[in-house]
Amino acid sequence: MEISFYTCPGCGAGQTFEPAGKAMVCGSCGATNPIEIAVDSGIRKLPLRENMEQFGEMITEGAATEDVRTTTCPGCGAEISIEANTSSGECSFCGGTVTTDVAPHPSLLPHYVTPFAVANQQALDAFRKWLSTRKFAPNKLKQYARQEDALRGVYYPCWSFDADTSTNYTGRRGINRTERYTTKDSQGKTVTRTRTRTDWYPASGRVT
Incomplete structure (x- = not known):
C-alpha cells in the first residue's frame, strides 16, 4: 500500500x-x-480470506498501520481514538475531554479516503441557520454553535463485501384469491360481498 x-x-x-x-x-x-x-x-476488490491473513502480517510487521489509543467517552459513550503519543483528547461527538491510560494498539490505515464535499465554514453556517429556526432548541446548543470550532469533520470507516453463496430454502408460499359470498346486512337484506382468501402451498428451492 x-x-x-x-x-x-x-x-x-x-x-x-x-x-x-x-x-x-x-x-x-x-x-x-x-x-x-x-x-x-x-x-480493487480483495479476496477476504487471503487478505485477512495479509492484514495479520501487516499488523505484526507494523506495515501500513498506525498506533492509536481507543477508549470510550465518559460523557456520551462514543468510542474514540487518540494518537498514541498523547493521553488525552477531545470527543468528536460531544466535545468532552477524554483521558486514558490504555496502551496503544496498531490500527490499519485505510486503503481509500473519500474527501469532504462541504467546507467546514459552510457546514457551520448551515447548522446555525437551521438552529435559528428551532424556537425550543436548548440554550447550551445555541451557545455552543457560536464557537468557531463548533463543528469538525469526522471520517467514518466503511467496508464493502461481496459474497458468492448458494442457499437451500423450504417454507410455504401464499397465493391470494378473491371470493364472493352472501350475507345479511344491518337491515336483514341478503347482499353479495367479496373477501380475500390466502391458499398456502409448500415451497422449496435453491438460490445461487
Whole structure:
C-alpha cells in the first residue's frame, strides 16, 4: 500500500484538506497547494480470506498501520481514538475531554479516503441557520454553535463485501384469491360481498 504524506512545500508544516478549493491548506504559513483527486480510483476488490491473513502480517510487521489509543467517552459513550503519543483528547461527538491510560494498539490505515464535499465554514453556517429556526432548541446548543470550532469533520470507516453463496430454502408460499359470498346486512337484506382468501402451498428451492 502506498501512503502519501502532504506537507507544505513552502515551510514543511502539516496541511489540512479544504473541500471548497479541492486543495491542501498549510496551517502554518497559510499557503494553498492544489492536489489531484482521482475521479475513478480503480478500487480493487480483495479476496477476504487471503487478505485477512495479509492484514495479520501487516499488523505484526507494523506495515501500513498506525498506533492509536481507543477508549470510550465518559460523557456520551462514543468510542474514540487518540494518537498514541498523547493521553488525552477531545470527543468528536460531544466535545468532552477524554483521558486514558490504555496502551496503544496498531490500527490499519485505510486503503481509500473519500474527501469532504462541504467546507467546514459552510457546514457551520448551515447548522446555525437551521438552529435559528428551532424556537425550543436548548440554550447550551445555541451557545455552543457560536464557537468557531463548533463543528469538525469526522471520517467514518466503511467496508464493502461481496459474497458468492448458494442457499437451500423450504417454507410455504401464499397465493391470494378473491371470493364472493352472501350475507345479511344491518337491515336483514341478503347482499353479495367479496373477501380475500390466502391458499398456502409448500415451497422449496435453491438460490445461487
